[in-house]
Amino acid sequence: MRYDRASNQLDRHPNCILAAYMATEPDAPIRDQDHRCIRPSPARADEWGATLAAMSSMYGLSPETDLSPLNGCMLTFVGFGQYQLQLAFSGDADCSISIEGDYTVAPRGHEPTTYSEAVAGATALLPILGHTVTSAMVPSDGTVRVVFDDGSVVEVLDSLSHYESYQISLGGHRLIV
Numbered sequence: 001m002r003y004d005r006a007s008n009q010l011d012r013h014p015n016c017i018l019a020a021y022m023a024t025e026p027d028a029p030i031r032d033q034d035h036r037c038i039r040p041s042p043a044r045a046d047e048w049g050a051t052l053a054a055m056s057s058m059y060g061l062s063p064e065t066d067l068s069p070l071n072g073c074m075l076t077f078v079g080f081g082q083y084q085l086q087l088a089f090s091g092d093a094d095c096s097i098s099i100e101g102d103y104t105v106a107p108r109g110h111e112p113t114t115y116s117e118a119v120a121g122a123t124a125l126l127p128i129l130g131h132t133v134t135s136a137m138v139p140s141d142g143t144v145r146v147v148f149d150d151g152s153v154v155e156v157l158d159s160l161s162h163y164e165s166y167q168i169s170l171g172g173h174r175l176i177v
Contacts, residue, residue: 060142060158061177069093069170070136070146078125085118087125087154089133093171097144099156101165108151116159128152142177144168 073091085099105124106112115121135147142158168175
């Protein structure tokens, strides 16, 4: 096997860089760094389709999800990349939200605005720095709502059907949607 970059071989989100082990045979499956199959050989394509259908239930986030570790945490960092927005919180549990999909910001007393690009919401997010989370919840499947002590609301949407929309780190736990 030879080591190659999957970015030349896979249709994937532009912000994601994967490394894969590629066999020298053209029909060999591609595997990720943990040796899980991320593209089957043509002979196993039907089985792969069934596996993906079974895995579809892991996407989204249930309204029963406990996001209470965010409550009482202060927003201490807002960072922007070309395809990613990072929100970091300090408190009893260090928490963060990494957004690659759509999100909305509703400053206190204003209507929410939806942003599809990470840096697009900068002017709405920066005033929230230093404010504390009063409530964090999942009001509907896949949507995360974070309410701050100044009345501002940030919602993270599960907007990318084939890729990660966001990740939430709650102390030692990570949720990937």
